[in-house]
Amino acid sequence: MTMIDMSNADAQTSQELPRLARDTTVERPWPVSVLSGKFHDAVERWPGAWVTGQITQINSRRAGSVYLTLRDDFEDVAMEVNGFGQFAAAASAFVQGDRVTIHGRPNVWMKRTSLSFRGDAIVRVGAGGSLKAQIDQLRRTLKGEGLFDADRKVPLPEFPRCIGLICAPQARAEGDVITNVRLRWPVVDFKVVHVHVQGEQCPADVIDAIRKLDADPDVDVIIVARGGGAFEDLIGFSDEGVVRAAADCVTPLVTAVGHEDDWTLIDLAADLRASTPTDAAKKVVPDVREQLQLVASARQQMRLRIEGRIAGEIRLIEGYANRPSLRQPLTMLEPHQRFLDDARQRMDIGLRRMADYETMTVEKLRASLTALSPQSTLDRGYAVVQTADGHVLADASAVRPGDELTLTLRRGRITATADAVGDATAEA
DSSP states (O other): OOOOOOTTGGGOOTTTSOSSGGGOOSSSOOOHHHHHHHHHHHHHTSOOEEEEEEEEEEEEETTTEEEEEEEOSSSSOEEEEEEETHHHHHHTTOOTTOEEEEEEEEEEETTTTEEEEEEEEEEEOOGGGSHHHHHHHHHHHHHHTTTTOGGGOOOOOSSOSEEEEEEOTTOHHHHHHHHHHHHHOTTOEEEEEEOOOSSTTHHHHHHHHHHHHHHOTTOOEEEEEEOOOOGGGGGGGGOHHHHHHHHHOOSOEEEEESOTTOOOHHHHHSSEEOSSHHHHHHHHSOOHHHHHHHHHHHHHHHHHHHHHHHHHHHHHHHHHHTSHHHHSGGGGTHHHHHHHHHHHHHHHHHHHHHHHHHHHHHHHHHHHHHHHOHHHHHHTTOOEEEETTSOBOOOGGGOOTTOEEEEEOSSSEEEEEOOOOOOHHHHO
8 A cells, every 4th residue: 555645734724625525635635524524514404304213222411411322113223312401301201111203303423423313302102012111011010929029039159169150152241250250259160051132032042041050959149141232132131931930040040131220120030130240240259358358357366365265264373373272272271170179169068068967967866866765764774574575565464473574674684474463553
């Protein structure tokens, strides 16, 4: 290719520029701004028109402007629409999925030489049959069946060993999930199932993939991932069959479909919704660095507690060792020795008193016994008369002459024979 020196091109004045496009040459080209201006002037002469389609993206700004993408209902064709003032205010009432008719004129933004459609009027058409209205109706139906209830949600495993990933082949979402998961938790394994993430085949592929991974006992958690896209590109993830498959999935299911602002019905049935595939990776696995810090912190706390416990026991032992009772063990026996001495003294005194009392009692009984003893009577000169069989005679009439009698005196005994028996009363 021949290189041409354009050093003098900037020296051309507007009078030297070609008036028509066919007059331009290599030596006399148009600057970009000139060509962009001519595009703008040409488009300005185009007539206004009414155009209808479905809103796939809409962005209302505070400065009184709105930017939206309008897509054809039947062909895969879209166009950018923008507007300001009253049009922006009216368009702010619409959302993705609404079918509208817009009046406006073509416009070229000269800074980027981009063609757009500048609207000045917008009306809603066929709202009842729009995709968003259909999805809202399906959402209400499935919610009424309890498919979105919180008590159906399954908690994610804290340390998954195998992750099932559902995504498009060679998709950026696959790389985002796998890369971020391995950076955070390198020991995890993956089982990837590639599916169509938009179009007619999308729902059937996603349903089969969910059921396949749910039946795999090695899979601890399932991630359904897809990058961002237009509203109708994500419509497959709002399919009733897909939502029911997600709700019936026993394995914890995480969805990462679209961007943070994109919502599909599978997000409501999933156990957890992540804003992006990268966010899903952060939610399903812990960070190994954080876990190591937790382990280190726990070990440090254990070490401090053990050291504190040991230090406390050492202080307790030192306190015991410094006690006088342990330094001089015999001092522990002194209170008991004093108790025994006091008890022995009290017992000795008590026994002595008891012995003295009993001695006095014996003496009294001895004196009484002595006073009442027959020996005392004998000592006074009396005698005890007994018959031969040992009975003591108390009545003379019981003796007959010739009976043998035994007389017990103070000292000794006398055996005698009764010669006569008389009445002592009569003799007196």
